[in-house]
Amino acid sequence: MKPFTTLLWLDSRKFTGIGLMLLVLGVAWFFVARQIFVWNGANPGSALAVVATTLLMASGVSVALLIVLALDFAREYRAGRWALLLGSPQPAWLYLAAKAVFGGAVLTLFNGAMWFIQSFWLAQAGVGLPFSLWASLWLYQLGGLALVVPALFLGFWVAAYIPGRATLLALVVGLLGMGQVLEWSLRLFGDQFYKLLPAWKLPAPNVAQSPGVRMQWEAFPGLPSEGFVILLFLSLLFFVLASRLWQEVEA
Amino acid sequence: MLARLSNVTKRYGRTEGVHDLSLELYPGQAVGLLGLNGSGKTTTLKLLAGMLFPTQGRVEVLGKSPRENRGQIAYLSDADNLYAWMTPGDAERFMRGLYPDFNPRRYRELLAFLEVPQQSYRAMSRGQRARLRLAMVLARDARLFLLDEPLSGIDVISRDRILKSLVLEWREEACLVLSTHEVSEAEGIFERVLLLREGRLAMDALAEDLRAKGQSVKDAFIEVLS
Amino acid sequence: MWDLDLEAGPIYAQIVRGVERMLASGQMKPGDKLPSARELAAALKVNPNTVMHAYSQLEMAQITETRRGLGTFVREDVNVEGIRLRILQEAALRFWAEVQSLGLSLEEAQKALEQVSLNGQREA
Numbered sequence: 304m305k306p307f308t309t310l311l312w313l314d315s316r317k318f319t320g321i322g323l324m325l326l327v328l329g330v331a332w333f334f335v336a337r338q339i340f341v342w343n344g345a346n347p348g349s350a351l352a353v354v355a356t357t358l359l360m361a362s363g364v365s366v367a368l369l370i371v372l373a374l375d376f377a378r379e380y381r382a383g384r385w386a387l388l389l390g391s392p393q394p395a396w397l398y399l400a401a402k403a404v405f406g407g408a409v410l411t412l413f414n415g416a417m418w419f420i421q422s423f424w425l426a427q428a429g430v431g432l433p434f435s436l437w438a439s440l441w442l443y444q445l446g447g448l449a450l451v452v453p454a455l456f457l458g459f460w461v462a463a464y465i466p467g468r469a470t471l472l473a474l475v476v477g478l479l480g481m482g483q484v485l486e487w488s489l490r491l492f493g494d495q496f497y498k499l500l501p502a503w504k505l506p507a508p509n510v511a512q513s514p515g516v517r518m519q520w521e522a523f524p525g526l527p528s529e530g531f532v533i534l535l536f537l538s539l540l541f542f543v544l545a546s547r548l549w550q551e552v553e554a
Numbered sequence: 555m556l557a558r559l560s561n562v563t564k565r566y567g568r569t570e571g572v573h574d575l576s577l578e579l580y581p582g583q584a585v586g587l588l589g590l591n592g593s594g595k596t597t598t599l600k601l602l603a604g605m606l607f608p609t610q611g612r613v614e615v616l617g618k619s620p621r622e623n624r625g626q627i628a629y630l631s632d633a634d635n636l637y638a639w640m641t642p643g644d645a646e647r648f649m650r651g652l653y654p655d656f657n658p659r660r661y662r663e664l665l666a667f668l669e670v671p672q673q674s675y676r677a678m679s680r681g682q683r684a685r686l687r688l689a690m691v692l693a694r695d696a697r698l699f700l701l702d703e704p705l706s707g708i709d710v711i712s713r714d715r716i717l718k719s720l721v722l723e724w725r726e727e728a729c730l731v732l733s734t735h736e737v738s739e740a741e742g743i744f745e746r747v748l749l750l751r752e753g754r755l756a757m758d759a760l761a762e763d764l765r766a767k768g769q770s771v772k773d774a775f776i777e778v779l780s
Numbered sequence: 781m782w783d784l785d786l787e788a789g790p791i792y793a794q795i796v797r798g799v800e801r802m803l804a805s806g807q808m809k810p811g812d813k814l815p816s817a818r819e820l821a822a823a824l825k826v827n828p829n830t831v832m833h834a835y836s837q838l839e840m841a842q843i844t845e846t847r848r849g850l851g852t853f854v855r856e857d858v859n860v861e862g863i864r865l866r867i868l869q870e871a872a873l874r875f876w877a878e879v880q881s882l883g884l885s886l887e888e889a890q891k892a893l894e895q896v897s898l899n900g901q902r903e904a
Contacts, residue, residue, distance in 0.1 A: 309651020383633030392625035
């Protein structure tokens, strides 16, 4: 456990500034969301504005965070820091797992906070968002997010083997390659196994005040659990692959 | 024998780092790896450290590939590569976590001897940075110590301290390889000198043998290179 | 006290000469302890193996002895007079070679020596 916690500590020290920024952003949004209700009144329009802004912000920040993580891989490589990591006798998967766990934890905390803010203020307007809805959606997404770390790594591995180190190009190639594999497997699994697994049921939000809307929510859609299985399977595969490639990396 | 390069060639794209290099390293030796800039010193050390893989030939450390045996190899890169926010305390935490052979007690002794201040890496001078990174490497109980240019661009006091700590940490079961392009200062601590020229081994001699012939290592360096 | 010149022959030989010279001049006495090989190596910034080689040479020449667990010591029965004479003779040889290369005679050499010695006394 010591090497793993050390790597998590290392990442948390590296991203302390960004963590603080996210915290400030969350707190600020909490109060701004309140102001929207104050100015506009507690009506569906305000609720929609809060939901839309929260979604936009959460996805925007999440993508930005992933980009920062990717750039960090590159920056570490250029700064010659991989020598510090590659020199230690720790197994390759440990580094990748630490990165994935750290990235996943930060994203989960941030998006969890965003959901909390949104459901807190929507509850004031009479809309109940069950926490399990977020948990469900997020868990589903995490399956895909886990793929990002080996994908980034793959890009840099390619970079290390292209003379002149075309880093950005290699990153794109790595991501495209990953996307292609994802698409193929979705098709394969979708065609073959779609009917085999039960759908991933999502709990519906509780809109107490307008029965019309509630009727629609009753038939709240689920997600195909095949997608989740595929993502998990691919994540595992890519982790094994990336761990193997780590052994071949030069620094 | 501790380490061996057999007919090793390393190419980067079209340029060659080292060419058909063969040499053996033994425990208890302090080896000076000499050569001008670009002569292949860093490539040789990185090959021994398992940071690079040979294009041709074989590299062995204690009978295995260096990457497999990286727990036995302490490599000091020539890059200024520590995290800017790290203090000597953070560096200790980092090393303890990732390197099982790291000896915290010796690390603290080295920090004291090398007079490394308790401040962040960012705030340190070049000499202090080099001393901190050296302490991190020397505090390991490794068998093969590979130090890439630990003396270059560093003030005289730091150099003196570094050389002294190298001698004090010298162990019979370990081999130390130190690369440098400025010979005279460090030459006393070398038992054996390897001279690289354009990626090839131009000379492999015992320092005392050279002196018995009335040459200093520096004289030999100049003679072979000119 | 230890004077090293990296261009003046093997380092181990210079260390041996250094010890002999300190004995001859009285800076070091029979029974004195020599620094440990590692200490001396660190002070001179030379390889510890080299210092150990020098110490083994000193032991073979019956100038020092190793006491187990205690370190290296100058022997009580060391022939200081003999060492002193040998060093003097070596210096005389060098001086005489210089005199001859200048084509001067023994008398002139003696005169020069007396002159130097007188100057030294006056300064002291």
